[in-house]
Amino acid sequence: MNGPVVVGVDGSPSALEAVDAAAQEAQLRDAELRVVHAFLWPGLHAPPGSSPLGPPTGALYETVERIVVEALERARSRAAGLHVSHAVIAGEAVAALQAQSRTAQLIVVGHRGSGGFAELLLGSTAVQLSAHSDCPVMIARGRPAPTGPVLVAVDGSPQGQPAIAFAFLEAALRGTELVALHAWSTRSDHGEHALGRRVDMADPGGDVDHLRQQEERELTEALANHRKQHPGVTVRPRLVRGRTRPVLIDASADAQLMVVGARGHGGFAGLLLGSVSQATLHHAHCPVTVVRANP
Known part of the structure; x- marks a missing residue:
């Protein structure tokens, strides 16, 4: 693992929670922690050659200094x-974090904020960051269970494999078990999208037991190679018949971290674009890490 763990800060309580999560991640990975604050001038342009923060006695300078020092x-x-470093960037917050993600191993942000990071989970900027970051993005939220497992949503798709790999690594670093959750449903189950692929095309009059066995095999196969690479990680596969949204949110109540893929097929095909993903990011009981395939 190379590169720093980067945390975006804006002076909000949520950003300070993100600093806590990022500090833990950096310590677990024996990595540098980089505190990043981005800001936009309110329609003003600094004179050529001057500091983008203005004079050392200016209000903007003092505000940024307070935010950064508090986070450090x-x-x-x-x-x-x-080892903690920092960067103050004059520019749009998500663009700044995207640039940082090129050399980072993880980006951490709070679920709410003010100033530069205020809109991270309130609009299109959340989609942009998670869709275009070159490294996993962790959203610090909820009350993680200190002794709980790492929870990973398994969809059975090739695109979901990086998320599983990240979850195994997190479980190994944290010294905790990994719960691999795969939800499935039939057409009679409200046509719900299951974790990772749509199974509502199954004939409701068919053999449900056979379908369950098929889903169980898919879960086993998705985990097989990762088990070999992390033999010390205890894995608890969970096959759940139910609606995706409540299954994920309920399972997160006992977890210290939830990991999901950014793209898959079916329910996770547009993770940060649909109602299921939005509900997860806004209502999960623990931090959520989004892992892109082929960033």
Whole structure:
């Protein structure tokens, strides 16, 4: 694992929670933690050659300094000995984080904020960051269960494999078990999209037991190679018949981290574009990490 763990900060309580999560991740990975604050001038242009923050006694300078210093102190208090750096960027927040993601191994942001990161989960910027980041994106939210498992949504698609790999790594780093959840349904189950692929085309009059066995095999096959690479990780496969949204949200209540793929087929095909993904990001009981395939 190379590159820093990057956390976006804006002075909000949610951003400070993100700093906590990012500090933990950096410590687990023995990586640098980089605190990033991005800001936009309110329709003004700095004179050529001047600092984008204005004079050292200016209000903007003082505000940015306060935000960054608070985040740095928070990070160092959470992880002794952690190497912490920072960057202040004049520009749009998501663009700044996307640029940082080219060399980072993980981006961490809060679920709410103010200023540069205020819209991360409130509009198109959330889609942009998770869809275009070159590394996984963690949204710090909820109350993670300290001794709970890492929860990964398994969809059986090739595009979902990076998310599974990331989840195995997280479970190994955290020294906890991995719950691999695969939900499925039939046409009679409200035509619901299952985790990763649509199974509502199944004939409701057919052999449901046979379909369940097929889904179980798919779950087993999706985990096989990762089990070999991480023999020390205890894996608990969970095959759940039910609607995707409540299944994910309910399962997150006992987890310390949930991992999902950014693209798949069926329910996760447009993870950050549809109602299921939006509900997960807004209502999960623990942090959520989105992992893109082939970033």
